[in-house]
Amino acid sequence: MSKVVVMDHPLIKHKIGIMRRKNxxxxxxxxxxxxxxxxxxxxxxxxxxxxxxxxxxxxxxTIAQEIEGKKLCIVPILRAGLHMADGILNLIPNAKVGHIGLYRNEETLEPVEYFCKLPVDASEREIFVVDPMLATGGSASAAITLLKEKGISKIHFLCLIAAPEGVKRLSQAHPDVDIFIGSLDERLNEHGYILPGLGDAGDRIYGTK
Known part of the structure:
Protein backbone atom coordinates (compact mmCIF):
# COMPACT_ATOMS: atom_id res chain seq x y z
CA MET A 1 0.00 0.00 0.00
CA SER A 2 1.11 3.57 -0.60
CA LYS A 3 3.03 5.37 2.09
CA VAL A 4 0.98 8.46 2.93
CA VAL A 5 2.91 11.25 4.66
CA VAL A 6 1.00 14.25 6.00
CA MET A 7 3.29 17.16 6.87
CA ASP A 8 3.40 18.31 10.50
CA HIS A 9 6.03 21.05 10.23
CA PRO A 10 4.95 24.37 11.79
CA LEU A 11 6.13 26.38 8.78
CA ILE A 12 3.97 24.34 6.41
CA LYS A 13 0.93 24.64 8.69
CA HIS A 14 1.47 28.40 9.01
CA LYS A 15 1.85 29.00 5.28
CA ILE A 16 -1.15 26.83 4.34
CA GLY A 17 -3.21 28.76 6.87
CA ILE A 18 -2.40 31.99 5.04
CA MET A 19 -3.22 30.37 1.67
CA ARG A 20 -6.67 29.35 2.89
CA ARG A 21 -7.73 32.95 3.58
CA LYS A 22 -9.97 34.30 0.84
CA ASN A 23 -8.35 37.75 1.03
CA THR A 62 37.73 13.38 1.07
CA ILE A 63 34.62 11.30 0.45
CA ALA A 64 31.36 13.14 -0.15
CA GLN A 65 27.90 11.88 -1.12
CA GLU A 66 25.64 12.68 -4.05
CA ILE A 67 22.26 11.47 -5.23
CA GLU A 68 22.70 8.21 -7.09
CA GLY A 69 21.71 7.55 -10.69
CA LYS A 70 19.99 9.83 -13.20
CA LYS A 71 18.55 11.92 -10.38
CA LEU A 72 15.18 13.65 -10.51
CA CYS A 73 12.35 14.81 -12.76
CA ILE A 74 9.44 17.03 -11.70
CA VAL A 75 6.16 16.53 -13.55
CA PRO A 76 3.53 19.19 -12.77
CA ILE A 77 -0.07 18.55 -13.74
CA LEU A 78 -1.04 21.65 -15.73
CA ARG A 79 -1.80 24.32 -14.98
CA ALA A 80 -1.83 24.66 -11.21
CA GLY A 81 1.15 22.35 -10.71
CA LEU A 82 3.53 24.73 -12.47
CA HIS A 83 4.18 26.93 -9.42
CA MET A 84 4.81 23.89 -7.26
CA ALA A 85 7.46 22.88 -9.79
CA ASP A 86 9.01 26.34 -9.56
CA GLY A 87 9.39 25.97 -5.80
CA ILE A 88 10.97 22.54 -6.09
CA LEU A 89 13.40 23.81 -8.72
CA ASN A 90 14.64 26.33 -6.16
CA LEU A 91 15.66 23.35 -4.04
CA ILE A 92 16.81 21.04 -6.88
CA PRO A 93 17.79 23.34 -9.78
CA ASN A 94 19.27 20.54 -11.90
CA ALA A 95 16.07 18.48 -11.98
CA LYS A 96 14.46 17.96 -15.37
CA VAL A 97 10.83 18.92 -15.90
CA GLY A 98 8.02 17.18 -17.78
CA HIS A 99 4.42 18.32 -18.15
CA ILE A 100 1.06 16.56 -18.13
CA GLY A 101 -2.08 18.42 -19.16
CA LEU A 102 -5.37 17.24 -17.68
CA TYR A 103 -8.63 19.03 -17.09
CA ARG A 104 -11.62 17.88 -15.06
CA ASN A 105 -14.94 17.30 -16.80
CA GLU A 106 -17.24 19.35 -14.58
CA GLU A 107 -20.15 16.94 -15.10
CA THR A 108 -18.43 13.58 -14.58
CA LEU A 109 -15.55 14.97 -12.44
CA GLU A 110 -13.26 12.66 -14.43
CA PRO A 111 -9.92 13.82 -15.96
CA VAL A 112 -9.39 14.39 -19.67
CA GLU A 113 -5.82 14.35 -21.04
CA TYR A 114 -4.76 17.01 -23.53
CA PHE A 115 -0.94 17.19 -23.27
CA CYS A 116 2.07 15.10 -22.21
CA LYS A 117 5.75 15.97 -22.72
CA LEU A 118 8.53 14.23 -20.78
CA PRO A 119 12.35 14.13 -20.85
CA VAL A 120 13.62 11.32 -23.06
CA ASP A 121 15.32 9.64 -20.08
CA ALA A 122 12.34 10.02 -17.71
CA SER A 123 12.11 6.25 -17.15
CA GLU A 124 15.58 6.34 -15.56
CA ARG A 125 14.71 9.09 -13.07
CA GLU A 126 12.85 9.51 -9.80
CA ILE A 127 9.61 11.21 -10.85
CA PHE A 128 7.79 13.70 -8.61
CA VAL A 129 4.26 14.38 -9.88
CA VAL A 130 2.97 17.62 -8.38
CA ASP A 131 -0.51 19.15 -8.20
CA PRO A 132 -1.75 21.51 -5.47
CA MET A 133 -5.05 19.67 -4.87
CA LEU A 134 -5.79 15.96 -4.47
CA ALA A 135 -9.59 16.09 -4.52
CA THR A 136 -11.34 13.12 -6.16
CA GLY A 137 -7.98 11.62 -7.08
CA GLY A 138 -8.99 11.25 -10.71
CA SER A 139 -6.40 13.57 -12.26
CA ALA A 140 -3.52 12.26 -10.14
CA SER A 141 -4.43 8.63 -10.87
CA ALA A 142 -4.75 9.33 -14.59
CA ALA A 143 -1.43 11.18 -14.72
CA ILE A 144 0.40 8.36 -12.96
CA THR A 145 -1.23 5.74 -15.17
CA LEU A 146 0.01 7.71 -18.19
CA LEU A 147 3.55 7.73 -16.79
CA LYS A 148 3.50 4.00 -16.10
CA GLU A 149 2.33 3.35 -19.67
CA LYS A 150 5.54 5.08 -20.77
CA GLY A 151 7.70 2.70 -18.72
CA ILE A 152 8.20 4.90 -15.66
CA SER A 153 8.16 3.12 -12.33
CA LYS A 154 9.80 5.33 -9.66
CA ILE A 155 6.95 7.76 -9.00
CA HIS A 156 6.01 9.96 -6.02
CA PHE A 157 3.03 12.31 -5.69
CA LEU A 158 3.15 15.69 -3.91
CA CYS A 159 0.21 17.96 -3.14
CA LEU A 160 -0.59 20.89 -0.88
CA ILE A 161 -4.14 19.91 0.15
CA ALA A 162 -5.86 16.51 -0.02
CA ALA A 163 -9.28 15.05 0.72
CA PRO A 164 -9.55 11.55 2.23
CA GLU A 165 -11.53 10.42 -0.83
CA GLY A 166 -8.66 11.38 -3.16
CA VAL A 167 -6.01 9.74 -0.99
CA LYS A 168 -8.03 6.51 -0.91
CA ARG A 169 -8.56 6.47 -4.67
CA LEU A 170 -4.93 7.24 -5.51
CA SER A 171 -3.46 4.76 -3.03
CA GLN A 172 -5.78 2.00 -4.26
CA ALA A 173 -5.10 2.72 -7.93
CA HIS A 174 -1.33 3.02 -7.41
CA PRO A 175 -0.24 1.28 -4.20
CA ASP A 176 3.42 1.59 -5.24
CA VAL A 177 3.32 5.42 -5.29
CA ASP A 178 4.10 7.32 -2.08
CA ILE A 179 1.90 10.35 -1.38
CA PHE A 180 3.17 13.49 0.37
CA ILE A 181 0.50 15.92 1.59
CA GLY A 182 0.75 19.43 3.03
CA SER A 183 -2.64 19.17 4.78
CA LEU A 184 -5.22 16.38 4.88
CA ASP A 185 -8.61 18.11 4.95
CA GLU A 186 -12.07 16.90 6.00
CA ARG A 187 -13.96 15.86 2.86
CA LEU A 188 -15.25 16.74 -0.60
CA ASN A 189 -18.44 18.71 -1.14
CA GLU A 190 -21.11 17.75 -3.67
CA HIS A 191 -19.18 19.56 -6.43
CA GLY A 192 -15.93 17.68 -5.78
CA TYR A 193 -14.16 20.57 -4.02
CA ILE A 194 -12.10 20.03 -0.87
CA LEU A 195 -13.46 21.33 2.44
CA PRO A 196 -12.29 23.48 4.11
CA GLY A 197 -9.77 23.70 1.25
CA LEU A 198 -8.57 26.95 -0.28
CA GLY A 199 -10.74 27.31 -3.34
CA ASP A 200 -9.60 26.60 -6.90
CA ALA A 201 -5.79 26.64 -6.71
CA GLY A 202 -5.33 27.38 -10.44
CA ASP A 203 -7.67 30.35 -10.36
CA ARG A 204 -6.02 31.72 -7.23
CA ILE A 205 -2.49 31.29 -8.63
CA TYR A 206 -3.29 33.03 -11.91
CA GLY A 207 -5.97 35.48 -10.75
CA THR A 208 -8.53 34.10 -13.19
CA LYS A 209 -11.47 34.27 -10.81
Whole structure:
Protein backbone atom coordinates (compact mmCIF):
# COMPACT_ATOMS: atom_id res chain seq x y z
CA MET A 1 0.00 0.00 0.00
CA SER A 2 1.11 3.57 -0.60
CA LYS A 3 3.03 5.37 2.09
CA VAL A 4 0.98 8.46 2.93
CA VAL A 5 2.91 11.25 4.66
CA VAL A 6 1.00 14.25 6.00
CA MET A 7 3.29 17.16 6.87
CA ASP A 8 3.40 18.31 10.50
CA HIS A 9 6.03 21.05 10.23
CA PRO A 10 4.95 24.37 11.79
CA LEU A 11 6.13 26.38 8.78
CA ILE A 12 3.97 24.34 6.41
CA LYS A 13 0.93 24.64 8.69
CA HIS A 14 1.47 28.40 9.01
CA LYS A 15 1.85 29.00 5.28
CA ILE A 16 -1.15 26.83 4.34
CA GLY A 17 -3.21 28.76 6.87
CA ILE A 18 -2.40 31.99 5.04
CA MET A 19 -3.22 30.37 1.67
CA ARG A 20 -6.67 29.35 2.89
CA ARG A 21 -7.73 32.95 3.58
CA LYS A 22 -9.97 34.30 0.84
CA ASN A 23 -8.35 37.75 1.03
CA UNK A 24 -4.81 36.48 0.40
CA UNK A 25 -3.54 38.25 -2.74
CA UNK A 26 -2.72 36.47 -5.98
CA UNK A 27 0.99 37.26 -5.63
CA UNK A 28 1.15 36.09 -2.03
CA UNK A 29 -0.80 32.92 -2.84
CA UNK A 30 1.49 32.17 -5.77
CA UNK A 31 4.61 32.67 -3.65
CA UNK A 32 3.24 30.45 -0.90
CA UNK A 33 2.49 27.63 -3.35
CA UNK A 34 6.17 27.61 -4.35
CA UNK A 35 7.40 27.85 -0.75
CA UNK A 36 5.20 25.05 0.59
CA UNK A 37 6.05 22.81 -2.39
CA UNK A 38 9.74 23.27 -1.62
CA UNK A 39 9.21 22.32 2.02
CA UNK A 40 7.18 19.21 1.09
CA UNK A 41 9.83 18.19 -1.43
CA UNK A 42 12.46 18.36 1.33
CA UNK A 43 10.55 15.59 3.13
CA UNK A 44 9.70 13.64 -0.04
CA UNK A 45 13.38 13.35 -1.03
CA UNK A 46 14.51 12.08 2.39
CA UNK A 47 15.03 8.50 1.20
CA UNK A 48 16.71 9.12 -2.14
CA UNK A 49 19.66 6.75 -2.61
CA UNK A 50 23.14 8.21 -2.21
CA UNK A 51 26.53 7.16 -3.55
CA UNK A 52 30.04 7.99 -2.32
CA UNK A 53 32.37 10.06 -4.50
CA UNK A 54 35.87 11.34 -3.95
CA UNK A 55 36.26 15.12 -4.02
CA UNK A 56 38.97 17.59 -3.17
CA UNK A 57 38.31 20.39 -0.69
CA UNK A 58 40.61 23.43 -0.50
CA UNK A 59 42.58 21.44 2.09
CA UNK A 60 42.38 17.67 1.43
CA UNK A 61 40.80 14.89 -0.58
CA THR A 62 37.73 13.38 1.07
CA ILE A 63 34.62 11.30 0.45
CA ALA A 64 31.36 13.14 -0.15
CA GLN A 65 27.90 11.88 -1.12
CA GLU A 66 25.64 12.68 -4.05
CA ILE A 67 22.26 11.47 -5.23
CA GLU A 68 22.70 8.21 -7.09
CA GLY A 69 21.71 7.55 -10.69
CA LYS A 70 19.99 9.83 -13.20
CA LYS A 71 18.55 11.92 -10.38
CA LEU A 72 15.18 13.65 -10.51
CA CYS A 73 12.35 14.81 -12.76
CA ILE A 74 9.44 17.03 -11.70
CA VAL A 75 6.16 16.53 -13.55
CA PRO A 76 3.53 19.19 -12.77
CA ILE A 77 -0.07 18.55 -13.74
CA LEU A 78 -1.04 21.65 -15.73
CA ARG A 79 -1.80 24.32 -14.98
CA ALA A 80 -1.83 24.66 -11.21
CA GLY A 81 1.15 22.35 -10.71
CA LEU A 82 3.53 24.73 -12.47
CA HIS A 83 4.18 26.93 -9.42
CA MET A 84 4.81 23.89 -7.26
CA ALA A 85 7.46 22.88 -9.79
CA ASP A 86 9.01 26.34 -9.56
CA GLY A 87 9.39 25.97 -5.80
CA ILE A 88 10.97 22.54 -6.09
CA LEU A 89 13.40 23.81 -8.72
CA ASN A 90 14.64 26.33 -6.16
CA LEU A 91 15.66 23.35 -4.04
CA ILE A 92 16.81 21.04 -6.88
CA PRO A 93 17.79 23.34 -9.78
CA ASN A 94 19.27 20.54 -11.90
CA ALA A 95 16.07 18.48 -11.98
CA LYS A 96 14.46 17.96 -15.37
CA VAL A 97 10.83 18.92 -15.90
CA GLY A 98 8.02 17.18 -17.78
CA HIS A 99 4.42 18.32 -18.15
CA ILE A 100 1.06 16.56 -18.13
CA GLY A 101 -2.08 18.42 -19.16
CA LEU A 102 -5.37 17.24 -17.68
CA TYR A 103 -8.63 19.03 -17.09
CA ARG A 104 -11.62 17.88 -15.06
CA ASN A 105 -14.94 17.30 -16.80
CA GLU A 106 -17.24 19.35 -14.58
CA GLU A 107 -20.15 16.94 -15.10
CA THR A 108 -18.43 13.58 -14.58
CA LEU A 109 -15.55 14.97 -12.44
CA GLU A 110 -13.26 12.66 -14.43
CA PRO A 111 -9.92 13.82 -15.96
CA VAL A 112 -9.39 14.39 -19.67
CA GLU A 113 -5.82 14.35 -21.04
CA TYR A 114 -4.76 17.01 -23.53
CA PHE A 115 -0.94 17.19 -23.27
CA CYS A 116 2.07 15.10 -22.21
CA LYS A 117 5.75 15.97 -22.72
CA LEU A 118 8.53 14.23 -20.78
CA PRO A 119 12.35 14.13 -20.85
CA VAL A 120 13.62 11.32 -23.06
CA ASP A 121 15.32 9.64 -20.08
CA ALA A 122 12.34 10.02 -17.71
CA SER A 123 12.11 6.25 -17.15
CA GLU A 124 15.58 6.34 -15.56
CA ARG A 125 14.71 9.09 -13.07
CA GLU A 126 12.85 9.51 -9.80
CA ILE A 127 9.61 11.21 -10.85
CA PHE A 128 7.79 13.70 -8.61
CA VAL A 129 4.26 14.38 -9.88
CA VAL A 130 2.97 17.62 -8.38
CA ASP A 131 -0.51 19.15 -8.20
CA PRO A 132 -1.75 21.51 -5.47
CA MET A 133 -5.05 19.67 -4.87
CA LEU A 134 -5.79 15.96 -4.47
CA ALA A 135 -9.59 16.09 -4.52
CA THR A 136 -11.34 13.12 -6.16
CA GLY A 137 -7.98 11.62 -7.08
CA GLY A 138 -8.99 11.25 -10.71
CA SER A 139 -6.40 13.57 -12.26
CA ALA A 140 -3.52 12.26 -10.14
CA SER A 141 -4.43 8.63 -10.87
CA ALA A 142 -4.75 9.33 -14.59
CA ALA A 143 -1.43 11.18 -14.72
CA ILE A 144 0.40 8.36 -12.96
CA THR A 145 -1.23 5.74 -15.17
CA LEU A 146 0.01 7.71 -18.19
CA LEU A 147 3.55 7.73 -16.79
CA LYS A 148 3.50 4.00 -16.10
CA GLU A 149 2.33 3.35 -19.67
CA LYS A 150 5.54 5.08 -20.77
CA GLY A 151 7.70 2.70 -18.72
CA ILE A 152 8.20 4.90 -15.66
CA SER A 153 8.16 3.12 -12.33
CA LYS A 154 9.80 5.33 -9.66
CA ILE A 155 6.95 7.76 -9.00
CA HIS A 156 6.01 9.96 -6.02
CA PHE A 157 3.03 12.31 -5.69
CA LEU A 158 3.15 15.69 -3.91
CA CYS A 159 0.21 17.96 -3.14
CA LEU A 160 -0.59 20.89 -0.88
CA ILE A 161 -4.14 19.91 0.15
CA ALA A 162 -5.86 16.51 -0.02
CA ALA A 163 -9.28 15.05 0.72
CA PRO A 164 -9.55 11.55 2.23
CA GLU A 165 -11.53 10.42 -0.83
CA GLY A 166 -8.66 11.38 -3.16
CA VAL A 167 -6.01 9.74 -0.99
CA LYS A 168 -8.03 6.51 -0.91
CA ARG A 169 -8.56 6.47 -4.67
CA LEU A 170 -4.93 7.24 -5.51
CA SER A 171 -3.46 4.76 -3.03
CA GLN A 172 -5.78 2.00 -4.26
CA ALA A 173 -5.10 2.72 -7.93
CA HIS A 174 -1.33 3.02 -7.41
CA PRO A 175 -0.24 1.28 -4.20
CA ASP A 176 3.42 1.59 -5.24
CA VAL A 177 3.32 5.42 -5.29
CA ASP A 178 4.10 7.32 -2.08
CA ILE A 179 1.90 10.35 -1.38
CA PHE A 180 3.17 13.49 0.37
CA ILE A 181 0.50 15.92 1.59
CA GLY A 182 0.75 19.43 3.03
CA SER A 183 -2.64 19.17 4.78
CA LEU A 184 -5.22 16.38 4.88
CA ASP A 185 -8.61 18.11 4.95
CA GLU A 186 -12.07 16.90 6.00
CA ARG A 187 -13.96 15.86 2.86
CA LEU A 188 -15.25 16.74 -0.60
CA ASN A 189 -18.44 18.71 -1.14
CA GLU A 190 -21.11 17.75 -3.67
CA HIS A 191 -19.18 19.56 -6.43
CA GLY A 192 -15.93 17.68 -5.78
CA TYR A 193 -14.16 20.57 -4.02
CA ILE A 194 -12.10 20.03 -0.87
CA LEU A 195 -13.46 21.33 2.44
CA PRO A 196 -12.29 23.48 4.11
CA GLY A 197 -9.77 23.70 1.25
CA LEU A 198 -8.57 26.95 -0.28
CA GLY A 199 -10.74 27.31 -3.34
CA ASP A 200 -9.60 26.60 -6.90
CA ALA A 201 -5.79 26.64 -6.71
CA GLY A 202 -5.33 27.38 -10.44
CA ASP A 203 -7.67 30.35 -10.36
CA ARG A 204 -6.02 31.72 -7.23
CA ILE A 205 -2.49 31.29 -8.63
CA TYR A 206 -3.29 33.03 -11.91
CA GLY A 207 -5.97 35.48 -10.75
CA THR A 208 -8.53 34.10 -13.19
CA LYS A 209 -11.47 34.27 -10.81
Missing amino acids: TSTKEFRDLVSEVAMLICYEATRELPLTDIEIETPLVK
